[in-house]
Amino acid sequence: MSDNALELKDVRKSFGSSEIIRGANLSVAKGERCAVIGPNGAGKSTLFNLVSGRFGVSAGAIRLNGRDITGLKPFEINRLGLARSFQISNLFDKLSVYENLRCAVLWSLGYKYSFWQRLNGLRDVHERAEMVLEQIGLRRQRNVPAAVLTYAEQRALEIGITIAGGADVILLDEPTAGMSRSESDAAVELIHKVTVGKTLVMVEHDMSVVFGLADKIAVLVYGEVIACDTPANIRANAEVQAAYLGHDNDELAA
Numbered sequence: 001m002s003d004n005a006l007e008l009k010d011v012r013k014s015f016g017s018s019e020i021i022r023g024a025n026l027s028v029a030k031g032e033r034c035a036v037i038g039p040n041g042a043g044k045s046t047l048f049n050l051v052s053g054r055f056g057v058s059a060g061a062i063r064l065n066g067r068d069i070t071g072l073k074p075f076e077i078n079r080l081g082l083a084r085s086f087q088i089s090n091l092f093d094k095l096s097v098y099e100n101l102r103c104a105v106l107w108s109l110g111y112k113y114s115f116w117q118r119l120n121g122l123r124d125v126h127e128r129a130e131m132v133l134e135q136i137g138l139r140r141q142r143n144v145p146a147a148v149l150t151y152a153e154q155r156a157l158e159i160g161i162t163i164a165g166g167a168d169v170i171l172l173d174e175p176t177a178g179m180s181r182s183e184s185d186a187a188v189e190l191i192h193k194v195t196v197g198k199t200l201v202m203v204e205h206d207m208s209v210v211f212g213l214a215d216k217i218a219v220l221v222y223g224e225v226i227a228c229d230t231p232a233n234i235r236a237n238a239e240v241q242a243a244y245l246g247h248d249n250d251e252l253a254a
């Protein structure tokens with residue numbers, strides 16, 4: 001059995017004649033928190049779309065917990081234990097916080113539920129939704145429609161929806177985008193808490209979030225992972241510094 005939760009082997013993705021992911025290799029160990037950083041347009045979101053099955057790879061292989069998931073559909077990958085959040089809100093605005101979580105739990109269980117299991121199953125779904133509600137600190141807003149939450153609360157709910165199905169590999173796409181410093185500090189604390197014992201892979205531009213959360217940082221430049229190392233080694237890496245010149249280098253050097 002592999003000790004890696006996620007492995008990308010020479011993954012490639014072209015859109016028409018443009019090759020966007022150009023032989024990306026990445027290994028994320030079970031229980032590790034890995035941040036994927038890189039200049040705008042480097043292919044970070046595309047990489048997430050490949051891992052979650054939204055896009056098919058043009059070449060290469062992706063393994064989840066040692067199992068080849070290349071070519072599987074998003075819901076099949078989800079049911080093998082990988083859940084992802086999106087940059088764009090995934091909430092049902094008119095449903096309450098609790099109902100959003102309950103839907104996420106139900107969806108993740110999918111076809112596993114037969115008619116005969118249904119009664120017991122619904123109790124499990126309720127308990128799981130309540131547990132996530134507690135974890136994300138929105139118990140007080142339980143019955144409030146998602147649309148009425150503050151922006152930071154909505155992002156917390158999105159994280160709750162992502163973890164609701166109990167996946168052990170979590171992909172978060174820019175979880176603190178658009179937040180104030182204090183909101184993103186709270187989000188870092190929340191993400192840290194809800195990913196204990198899980199594997200986290202996140203795309204993030206805010207370097208204080210990256211350095212506050214990641215055990216390991218992968219640097220994606222023009223569709224290739226040019227470095228993957230501890231935060232301290234990444235900060236000191238001359239190739240990474242050069243790749244960031246003209247981009248976010250001030251933050252990286254901070």
Ligand SMILES: Nc1ncnc2c1ncn2[C@@H]1O[C@H](COP(=O)(O)OP(=O)(O)OP(=O)(O)O)[C@@H](O)[C@H]1O
Nearest residue numbers: 015016020038039040041042043044045046047203
């Ligand atoms: N479905 C698609 N069809 C064609 N080109 C695409 C598609 N998706 C992404 N691209 C192109 O792939 C390149 C990488 O985009 P991607 O969104 O993955 O980069 P990114 O590193 O996430 O950027 P950012 O940091 O700005 O979010 C861009 O040039 C984009 O236009």
